[in-house]
Amino acid sequence: MSKRGPERTRTRTIQVDYLARVEGEGSLTIKLRGEEATEVRLSIFEPPRFFEALLRGRAYREAPDITSRICGICPVAYQMSACHALEDALGLRPTGALRELRRLLYAGEWIESHGLHVFLLHAPDFLGYPDAVAMAKDHGDRVKQGLRMKKAGNAIVALLGGREIHPINVRVGGFYRAPAKQELETLLPELRWGLGACAETLEWASGFDFPPLERDYECVALRHEREYPFNEGRVVSSRGLDLDVRDYDAHFVEEQVSHSNALRSRIRGGGAYLCGPLARFNLNADRLSPEIQRLAAGAGLTAPCRNPFKSILVRLVEMAHAFEEAIRIIEGYVPPDRPFLEAAPRAATGFGATEAPRGLLYHRYSIDEQGAILDAKIVPPTSQNQLAIEEDLFQLAGQLVRLPLGEATHRAEQAVRNHDPCISCATHFLKLQVERE
Amino acid sequence: MSARAVVGIGQEVAGDDGVGLAVLDELQRRDVPAGTRIIRLADPVDLVPLLESSAGERVVLVDAVLGSPAGAIVELSPEELSNQAPQPASSHGLGVARAIALARALSPDGAASRVRVVAVAIQAPGRYRAGLSPEVAAAVPRAADRVLRLLLG
Numbered sequence: 097m098s099k100r101g102p103e104r105t106r107t108r109t110i111q112v113d114y115l116a117r118v119e120g121e122g123s124l125t126i127k128l129r130g131e132e133a134t135e136v137r138l139s140i141f142e143p144p145r146f147f148e149a150l151l152r153g154r155a156y157r158e159a160p161d162i163t164s165r166i167c168g169i170c171p172v173a174y175q176m177s178a179c180h181a182l183e184d185a186l187g188l189r190p191t192g193a194l195r196e197l198r199r200l201l202y203a204g205e206w207i208e209s210h211g212l213h214v215f216l217l218h219a220p221d222f223l224g225y226p227d228a229v230a231m232a233k234d235h236g237d238r239v240k241q242g243l244r245m246k247k248a249g250n251a252i253v254a255l256l257g258g259r260e261i262h263p264i265n266v267r268v269g270g271f272y273r274a275p276a277k278q279e280l281e282t283l284l285p286e287l288r289w290g291l292g293a294c295a296e297t298l299e300w301a302s303g304f305d306f307p308p309l310e311r312d313y314e315c316v317a318l319r320h321e322r323e324y325p326f327n328e329g330r331v332v333s334s335r336g337l338d339l340d341v342r343d344y345d346a347h348f349v350e351e352q353v354s355h356s357n358a359l360r361s362r363i364r365g366g367g368a369y370l371c372g373p374l375a376r377f378n379l380n381a382d383r384l385s386p387e388i389q390r391l392a393a394g395a396g397l398t399a400p401c402r403n404p405f406k407s408i409l410v411r412l413v414e415m416a417h418a419f420e421e422a423i424r425i426i427e428g429y430v431p432p433d434r435p436f437l438e439a440a441p442r443a444a445t446g447f448g449a450t451e452a453p454r455g456l457l458y459h460r461y462s463i464d465e466q467g468a469i470l471d472a473k474i475v476p477p478t479s480q481n482q483l484a485i486e487e488d489l490f491q492l493a494g495q496l497v498r499l500p501l502g503e504a505t506h507r508a509e510q511a512v513r514n515h516d517p518c519i520s521c522a523t524h525f526l527k528l529q530v531e532r533e
Numbered sequence: 534m535s536a537r538a539v540v541g542i543g544q545e546v547a548g549d550d551g552v553g554l555a556v557l558d559e560l561q562r563r564d565v566p567a568g569t570r571i572i573r574l575a576d577p578v579d580l581v582p583l584l585e586s587s588a589g590e591r592v593v594l595v596d597a598v599l600g601s602p603a604g605a606i607v608e609l610s611p612e613e614l615s616n617q618a619p620q621p622a623s624s625h626g627l628g629v630a631r632a633i634a635l636a637r638a639l640s641p642d643g644a645a646s647r648v649r650v651v652a653v654a655i656q657a658p659g660r661y662r663a664g665l666s667p668e669v670a671a672a673v674p675r676a677a678d679r680v681l682r683l684l685l686g
Binding site: 212216227228229230232233236239240243244246247250259260261 | 544575576578579581582585631634635638639640
């Protein structure tokens with residue numbers, strides 16, 4: 097990022113060579129002069145993975161399974177965005193039980209992903225432990241509770257998706273097999289327990305000491321006419337954007353920066369924006385059920401929340417929502433007549449965006465009349481948040497300079513973890529430029 | 534007779550990463566001690582509740598490790614695992630060593646402190662494919678022998 101602030105004499109560099117408790121390989125450099133940051137670089141050196149290129153020429157039916165390999169914890173998100181985009185191209189629109197099963201699957205993934213982040217990765221930051229293993233020695237019951245909640249999410253994905261990691265039961269148009277109601281009902285006792293555990297955990301976490309930071313984010317998320325968004329909605333922002341998913345490319349742009357193997361997104365003609373739990377909550381809190389809204393308010397959380405350190409509370413609120421939604425779907429489930437819809441391929445371009453645990457995940461595919469993929473574009477949440485994360489650190493700089501170096505480094509890492517960045521997902525290139533001497 | 538469990542970790546579609554599961558298949562073709570639980574896991578984080586709930590049980594874990602020559606078999610204790618170079622905990626799960634360390638922290642007297650790991654060296658899988666390479670496949674019967682010795686020992 098560009099230089100800021102007046103020239104001062106005292107400079108200090110905070111260097112984190114290897115960010116722990118984020119996915120993938122990244123490092124962070126902050127250069128401070130006086131009380132201002134002169135440079136913030138979130139460097140992503142996880143190698144590029146070329147998923148968009150390897151999709152070209154593959155049959156459209158393969159896209160959900162290929163793209164799910166981008167990520168081990170949010171494979172459902174990749175499958176869902178791929179399915180929605182390809183169904184848009186084919187003119188398919190799964191409704192009724194198929195749509196409900198997709199929401200159920202997504203609920204499982206949110207529980208799994210948020211559960212891991214809240215209890216094993218983020219809570220140790222607030223309680224002063226280097227990691228979950230150290231935290232477990234003093235807060236064993238809390239860690240066990242978190243693992244049990246996560247397991248309830250895994251169980252949804254395993255039952256509906258065929259297995260916990262990289263589920264195999266999702267296809268364009270629906271599912272290969274729809275479960276019987278009795279199968280889904282076996283999940284209910286743990287889901288009901290999980291909903292109660294969320295409420296109790298939220299009360300616990302609301303007592304954490306949240307470092308002061310108020311950020312004037314432009315929040316971006318899906319917004320649906322009735323629901324808190326998983327799969328569908330318009331792309332909206334807190335500064336007035338309100339778009340059909342088809343218009344995403346006209347308003348958001350990815351750019352390459354030299355210090356990162358991930359493309360970095362910004363709003364065309366504008367700047368950084370935030371997606372993910374905090375943005376979703378700020379734009380959609382009114383779509384949560386009255387019970388979950390009361391839970392949030394009880395934890396002192398009201399929209400808009402501008403302190404990214406409070407994202408741990410938002411994740412717990414979203415977990416509660418996911419538990420509640422999963423219970424509602426299973427209780428009302430009537431199996432579909434057929435587990436999927438089908439259509440003949442046609443030459444078309446399709447667009448899809450869904451809400452991955454970490455935020456908006458956009459897919460676009462062009463296919464030919466045989467259904468072969470001609471072109472693919474995938475924009476994961478971490479690329480979209482990279483600039484906002486760097487700006488958080490710019491604003492945090494005033495606090496960092498007053499802390500001993502070790503504490504400042506920890507606080508800076510914690511600020512990155514606020515956004516649960518998934519560096520492996522973010523690492524992809526449309527073009528690779530090789531420089532040789 | 535004490536309770537026993539063998540846990541295989543891996544993904545069958547990721548080539549040699551599936552060797553832990555192949556060793557379980559081999560054990561099922563042989564006579565394992567009566568009552569031995571044979572457990573397949575894809576996500577090491579699931580080891581945590583497993584190791585907690587198996588207090589008093591003799592647990593052997595079979596997994597692939599990156600190393601050479603491919604097919605070499607090493608046996609590790611939890612201490613030896615945790616003495617390896619520190620691995621950053623991914624936000625996408627825990628590695629095997631971290632999962633065992635977490636289980637030990639949660640239940641100091643549980644099975645995690647006594648678990649033995651039979652590790653089969655593999656080269657990094659370059660692509661998704663089913664089946665093992667010849668060198669790693671050749672190691673499966675030897676790894677199964679080692680597991681049986683630990684179960685009975």
